Amino acid sequence: MAQQAEKSSFNxxxxxxxxxxxxxxxxAAEVLRHMGPKExxxxxxxxxxxxxxxxxEVSQVLEEFNAAVQEQTALGVGSDEYIRKVLTSALGEDKAGGLINRILLGRNSKGLExxxxxxxxxxxxxxxLEHPQIIAIVLSYLDADHAADVLSYLPERTQPDIMMRIATLDGIQPNALQELDDILERQFAGSNNVKASTVGGVKSAANILNFLEPSKEAALVxxxxxxxxxxxQEIQDLMFxxxxxxxxxDRGxxxxxxxxxxxSLVLALKAADEPLKEKVFKNMSKRAAEMLRDDLEAKGPVRLSEVESAQKEILTIxxxxxxxxxxxxGGKGSEEYV
Known part of the structure; x- marks a missing residue:
């Protein structure tokens, strides 16, 4: 009975x-490589x-996963360092840096952070209820996927104005960003270091739009x-x-x-243009390409929302x-090499 109580304490x-x-x-890093940012x-x-x-408690969890592992773990002992190593190994130092800060420092963050x-x-x-310019600055400060989710909860009538303000935002002075941080801090207490900044711009707007649902994305554009x-047109040129x-x-x-x-590939290719399909087939072994063609032909009608979800998943990767x-x-917004 005691074990059952301990087991129920974990979500x-x-x-x-x-x-x-x-x-x-x-x-652990190998497992994390196959997960999306939110996971x-x-x-x-x-x-x-x-x-x-x-x-x-570890044994109880391992029984649930039906896996045999050693009892000795790093749990509860220098876990912050363990997390840094795992995430850096899984995502690379640059990618993991911001995420590590959000995970390890986020619990104590105040203000904008x-x-x-x-x-x-x-x-x-x-x-x-803030002025659209304030909302634009806040969204520009967030990660693009997070900002897109926040935008989706704001009134639809204000979304185009906010996106245009983000696209035309040419940075913000540190003192202005600090003042905004202080305002937000008073709303939910505390303070935090504000690094300032270059926020906003056409690229920022394009990145946020990339993470919206296709129908919302099209309507906003x-x-x-x-x-x-x-x-x-500037925004669309930078969207991927x-x-x-x-x-x-081909290597990519x-x-x-x-x-x-x-x-996911089969679902995503259901509504893809022929040139893209051929590009994919060309970069697979002959046998794999034949199997993929067969899978596409055998796949019956699917909901557009499922196709779009699979495409978004692949784009995220x-x-x-x-x-x-x-x-x-590649794409219109990519840099060219000479």
């Missing part, structure tokens, strides 16, 4: 964190909050076009959509294919690989 994320931390740094953050947060986990640690709906509630056609993968070089496509599941230098994304 799903915590059980996964215990399991991962039992595997060791290298194995990595969720598990990293759980690992950071676990302390003094007993061997009996605290917003990075909050649920999108909560952030939206805090800023929804159209609204911006109606107000400022040139600005809309699924069919832009056709501009990625091969590296990307190694990171995605066949099921592609952007992650681009940030770590594993591939170079």
């Amino acid at each position: 799903g994320s915590e059980r996964a964190a215990v399991f991962l931390m039992s595997l060791g740094e290298d194995a 990595v953050q969720r598990l990293g947060t759980a690992m950071a909050t676990l302390t003094n986990v007993s061997k009996s 605290a917003l990075k640690w909050m649920e999108p709906r909560a952030v939206a509630e805090i800023i929804r 159209e609204s911006i076009r109606a107000a400022d056609e040139d600005l809309s 959509v699924f069919d832009n993968l056709v501009d990625v070089d 496509i091969q590296a990307l294919l190694r990171e995605i599941s066949t099921e 592609a952007r992650r690989m681009a940030e770590t230098g594993e591939i170079v994304l």
Whole structure:
């Protein structure tokens, strides 16, 4: 009975964190490589909050995963350093840096930094009554995927104006950013170091739009076009959509294919242009390409939302690989090499 009580004290994320931390740094890093940013953050947060986990608790978790591992773990002993090593190994130093800070320091963050640690709906509630320019600055300060989620909770009528302000925002003076930080700090107490800054700009707006649902993305782009056609074109030039993968070089496509599941690829290609499909087939072995063609032909009608979800999943992986230098994304907004 005592064991049952201990078992019930862990939620799903915590059980996964215990399991991962039992595997060791290298194995845990390999698992994390196959997860999206949000999953990595969720598990990293759980690992950071676990302390003094007993061997009996670990054994209970391992039984749930039906895996045999050694009893000795790093749990509760220098867990911050363990998390830094695992995330750095999984994501690379540059990519892991900001995420590590959000996980290990986020619990004590205040002001603007605290917003990075909050649920999108909560952030939206805090800023929804602020001036659109303030909202634009806040969204520019957040990571693009987080900002996109926050934007989706703001009133639709204000979203085009906010996106245009983000796109035309040319940085912000440190004292102004500190003042904004102080205002937010008074709303939920505390203070934090503010690094200032270059926030906003067309690229920032494009990055946020990339993480929106396709229908919302299209509607916002159209609204911006109606107000400022040139600005809309600048934003679109920097956006990277699924069919832009056709501009990625062969080595990059091969590296990307190694990171995605066949099921996701089949779904994503259902609505892809023929040139992209041929690009994918060309960068697979003959047998693998034939099997993929067969899978595409055998796949019956699927919901557009499922296709779009698979494409977004692959784009997320592609952007992650681009940030770590594993591939170079093409498209109209990419840099050319001479």
